[in-house]
Amino acid sequence: MFGVCNLSIVPLRLTASDTSEMVNQVLFGEHFTILEKHKKWSKIKLFFDGYEGFIDNKQYKEIPEESYQFLSESKQYYAGELIDFITDNKNNLTTIPLGAHLPLFKDKKLQIGERIFTYEGNVCYTKLSKPSIIETAYLFLNTPYLWGGKSPFGIDCSGFTQTVYKLCGHHLLRDAREQATQGEVLSFIEESEPGDLAFFDNDEGHITHVGIIMNDYNIIHAHGKVRIDKLDHSGIYNVDTQLHTHKLRVIKRFI
Structure with a gap:
């Protein structure tokens, strides 16, 4: 059926x-x-x-x-x-x-x-170039975080990355841990380009979060809402609370 x-x-x-x-x-x-x-x-x-x-x-x-x-x-x-x-x-x-x-x-x-x-x-309906990933991601800015969500009315971190990539003609799996099995590993943040994905793990080593890397060591991701924060070698630095919120595990290139 x-x-x-x-x-x-x-x-x-x-x-x-x-x-x-x-x-x-x-x-x-x-x-x-x-x-x-x-x-x-x-x-x-x-x-x-x-x-x-x-x-x-x-x-x-x-x-x-x-x-x-x-x-x-x-x-x-x-x-x-x-x-x-x-x-x-x-x-x-x-x-x-x-x-x-x-x-x-x-x-x-x-x-x-x-x-x-x-x-x-x-x-x-067409495959778009890497700059289009960031342009598309901006459409979701300030969308509320919703576990399991993948729409402009509520979205989670991996639903955000999957949908942005889908709209640009590229295929990602649904969950962050699944997406982390795709793509090419980058060794350093300095190697990354806007449109690459950064993955983050918890204290047990399980990947639980993902975001899209932007210019100037910024990252757009769904955390409370779709927002832009800073990315460094430790992880995500929240520009509002001035605290690190996620621990960096790996950076991957898909395009």
């Missing part, structure tokens, strides 16, 4: 309960495999990054296997506006956030199941 998200932003939960922890979000247009289907909840696996979790059965649309395969093999298009809307042929509006998927997009039209929608906003 297969499905596609037909709502703007849907929570993906750790277990099959409304009170369970939200571990991720499913944005409009994302398609997935249904691993298990129960009376109220389905366990799904997202096509984009293989992330698994539980979604309410009322918050997605089932699609046949051939539609899933066609979507998987088609060019990926993403909404490039901070917040916008799509309309169907009855002029019903659906809001969609930055980074929403636009299935089968062509000539301002997209399709979810049998429904055709019109979208007139900016569309992201």
